[in-house]
Amino acid sequence: GQQVMQIPQYQHVQEGEDFTTYCNSSTTLSNIQWYKQRPGGHPVFLIQLVKSGEVKKQKRLTFQFGEAKKNSSLHITATQTTDVGTYFCAGWTDSWGKLQFGAGTQVVVTP
Amino acid sequence: DADVTQTPRNRITKTGKRIMLECSQTKGHDRMYWYRQDPGLGLRLIYYSFDVKDINKGEISDGYSVSRQAQAKFSLSLESAIPNQTALYFCATSERGQGRETQYFGPGTRLLVL
Numbered sequence: 001g002q003q004v005m006q007i008p009q010y011q012h013v014q015e016g017e018d019f020t021t022y023c024n025s026s027t028t029l030s031n032i033q034w035y036k037q038r039p040g041g042h043p044v045f046l047i048q049l050v051k052s053g054e055v056k057k058q059k060r061l062t063f064q065f066g067e068a069k070k071n072s073s074l075h076i077t078a079t080q081t082t083d084v085g086t087y088f089c090a091g092w093t094d095s096w097g098k099l100q101f102g103a104g105t106q107v108v109v110t111p
Numbered sequence: 112d113a114d115v116t117q118t119p120r121n122r123i124t125k126t127g128k129r130i131m132l133e134c135s136q137t138k139g140h141d142r143m144y145w146y147r148q149d150p151g152l153g154l155r156l157i158y159y160s161f162d163v164k165d166i167n168k169g170e171i172s173d174g175y176s177v178s179r180q181a182q183a184k185f186s187l188s189l190e191s192a193i194p195n196q197t198a199l200y201f202c203a204t205s206e207r208g209q210g211r212e213t214q215y216f217g218p219g220t221r222l223l224v225l
Contacts (some may be wrong), residue, residue, distance in 0.1 A: 009151060030210050042201060042216040043154070050211065088153060092210035098169075099214060101146075103153035 003027065004091045006102035013079045013109050021105040023072040023089035032065055032072045033099065035088040043088055081109050114138045115217035117202050123223045124192050132187045132220050134202030143185040144203040144214065145169075145177060147196075154201065160185055161207070192224045 005024045013019050023032065031050045035043040047056055049065035049072060056063045060083075062075040072091075076083055086104040115136045124130050134143065145157040146169075156169030158177040166177060174196060178186045189196055200220045205212040 006153075033213065035214075042219050043203075043214075044216070045213045048211060048213070090214075094210065098156065098159060099210075101154040101156075103151060 003096070003100045004089060004102040006089055006105050008105060009103060011105055011107045013083075013107060015079055015081060015109055015111050017079055018075065018077050019079060019107070020073055020075045021087055021107075023074075023091070023102055025070050025091050025100075027070070027091075027093055027095070029069050029091040030093050031091070032069075033090045033092075034063055034072075034074055035090065035101075036085050037088065037104070038085045041085075046087075076107075079107075079109050081111065083107060084109050115202060115204055115215055117200075117217040117220050119220060120218065121221045123225065125225050126193055128192050130189050130192055130222075132189075132200055132202075132222070134185045134187070134217055136183050136202075136204045136215075136217075138204055138215060139182075140204040140215070141182065141207045142205045142212070143179065144205075145175075145185065145187045146201045146203065147171065147198040148201060148219075149198050157187065157200075189222075189224075194224045197222060197224045 033048045034046040037043045053067045054065040060077045064073045086106045088104045090099045090101045118133045141162050144159040146154040155171050160179045176188045202217040203214040205214045
């Protein structure tokens with residue numbers, strides 16, 4: 001089964017609105033990465049979070065790593081049509097020995 | 112990333128046929144991975160290789176085999192293709208590290224098994 005859970009699976013957003021997607025693990029993670037896959041494209045690395053409670057921003061995207069290092073979130077402000085795609089989180093812990101991807105959140109933006 | 116290439120980009124085959132998907136990289140990375148993507152299931156790891164002499168099964172390796180011919184090449188074979196192997200297949204690479212290395216994905220191969 002999936003060791004890294006993402007919710008929601010699907011997000012329909014009006015252009016200009018904000019939204020948040022969440023990533024959860026029952027295991028304490030060493031770090032978490034976020035990737036974006038545009039429609040018809042391949043996953044592309046966005047960012048990595050390593051420290052408990054860490055917050056990083058990329059323009060309108062804000063990434064947060066939970067205090068317990070078991071969850072993470074991606075918040076997008078003032079959504080644009082360029083934000084369309086599927087966002088994956090991927091967690092790492094030594095016991096897994098490899099990156100575990102969540103199922104992704106597919107984001108659709110309507111003008 | 113043009114540094115990771117996959118061939119073919121699209122493939123239609125029939126049930127029972129053996130096919131090979133190829134991945135090449137010019138990034139000089141030691142680690143290579145094969146994933147399949149299905150709607151709603153995200154990226155599932157099929158096989159991975161941490162160097163030329165190292166091959167490991169992922170979570171869904173049944174019905175697949177791999178070959179790491181060189182540091183730069185990692186091939187995925189479907190021994191006897193079946194319709195539920197219809198999916199989008201990605202190759203990825205990463206540097207050697209302690210879990211913080213980024214994965215770089217190829218453009219994908221879309222496979223249809225009839």
